[in-house]
Amino acid sequence: MIPVADSGIVSGMTYAVTTENLTKRYGERAVVENLDLRIPEGSVYGFLGPNGSGKSTTMKMLLSLIQPTSGEVRILGQSMNRTTRRNLLGNIGSLIESPPGYAHLTGAENMRVVQRLLGLETHQVDHAVGAVRLQNQMGKKVRDYSLGMKQRLGIAMALARQPQLLILDEPTNGLDPAGIEEMRTLLRRLAHDGVTVMVSSHLLGEIDKTATVLGILSQGRMIFQGSRSELMAASTPDVVITCTDPVFAAQNLISFDARLTDTDEVAVPGLDDRQTAGVVSTLVRERIGVYGVRRHEQTLEDVFMHLTAGGGL
Ligand SMILES: Nc1ncnc2c1ncn2[C@@H]1O[C@H](COP(=O)(O)OP(=O)(O)O)[C@@H](O)[C@H]1O
Ligand SMILES: [Mg+2]
Numbered sequence: 001m002i003p004v005a006d007s008g009i010v011s012g013m014t015y016a017v018t019t020e021n022l023t024k025r026y027g028e029r030a031v032v033e034n035l036d037l038r039i040p041e042g043s044v045y046g047f048l049g050p051n052g053s054g055k056s057t058t059m060k061m062l063l064s065l066i067q068p069t070s071g072e073v074r075i076l077g078q079s080m081n082r083t084t085r086r087n088l089l090g091n092i093g094s095l096i097e098s099p100p101g102y103a104h105l106t107g108a109e110n111m112r113v114v115q116r117l118l119g120l121e122t123h124q125v126d127h128a129v130g131a132v133r134l135q136n137q138m139g140k141k142v143r144d145y146s147l148g149m150k151q152r153l154g155i156a157m158a159l160a161r162q163p164q165l166l167i168l169d170e171p172t173n174g175l176d177p178a179g180i181e182e183m184r185t186l187l188r189r190l191a192h193d194g195v196t197v198m199v200s201s202h203l204l205g206e207i208d209k210t211a212t213v214l215g216i217l218s219q220g221r222m223i224f225q226g227s228r229s230e231l232m233a234a235s236t237p238d239v240v241i242t243c244t245d246p247v248f249a250a251q252n253l254i255s256f257d258a259r260l261t262d263t264d265e266v267a268v269p270g271l272d273d274r275q276t277a278g279v280v281s282t283l284v285r286e287r288i289g290v291y292g293v294r295r296h297e298q299t300l301e302d303v304f305m306h307l308t309a310g311g312g313l
Helices: 055-062 085-089 107-118 122-131 147-159 177-192 228-234 246-252 273-285 300-310
Strands: 015-026 029-035 038-040 044-048 070-075 092-095 165-168 196-201 213-218 221-226 239-243 266-268 290-295
Touching: 015 055, 015 196, 029 055, 029 221, 038 196, 038 213, 044 055, 044 177, 055 070, 055 196, 092 147, 107 122, 107 147, 122 147, 122 177, 147 165, 147 177, 177 196, 213 228, 213 300, 221 228, 221 300, 228 300, 239 246, 239 273, 246 266, 246 273, 273 290
Parallel strands: 044 196, 044 213, 092 165, 165 196
Antiparallel strands: 015 029, 015 038, 015 070, 213 221, 239 266, 239 290
């Protein structure tokens, strides 16, 4: 176990992973740019972003599989470099892109390969297999596994060394709803047992209920990092106004980007409470009767779509 020394504690928070200005360029193009990750210890960190936004590239840099162009990676309080790399990687389990494992071998044989490779005890391997609930499938050949079982075997392989940090790249990709639910339960259980889990997805719905912290990438840049409630709070929902003359009202508020809704109400984006009061008095001055003013209910999905489309809050 690596001691957590000088681990970037900010306001009582200990981080399993931090990065400073982490950047990867291919030629002129930055595919990850100035990323400051903050992954609290013991969290399930949902790393979200559309396809091509740089999630896999970031995870590969954390695992030292590719070299950052610039910036720093700190894992469990230590800077990742040539001297610390080996020791740090011993504390990280990972599943990147497709699940590993030899298809022609059974689950048990695959786990034995991992055991021998890493010099592990049998009880460590058994514990990992138990954690992903695959103990009854160990005699089957991996080619006869469902995709969900393959993913779970991959996680068991990653868990066998009893890592403090688990990095999973799109483990729900291609799973059916039951498989996704199983994966969510597994991630929660792992975090409960003290493993920090970083898990990526291009679909918010697949991990939002599981993740305790979210990081959202768009075109290589972090556009949001924080809790789900912070995400909701940080985005201002539209103000929706019901009134006597919505067309006239919308025209009056054109400078606020107001628009008519399907239900003939006037929706105005990005207003704080004071601006809302100002807008209402403008309408009243124009002799428009205001019946109702409310905030549009938005889902996390709305916020995510809005963020990833617009490039930030
Ligand atoms: N080796 C590479 N050379 C050039 N471009 C790359 C390379 N690897 C990834 N990219 C580009 O970087 C961007 C981010 O890719 P990736 O990290 O795989 O995104 P994500 O995992 O979020 O889908 C993509 O546009 C991809 O085409
Ligand atoms: Mg990817």
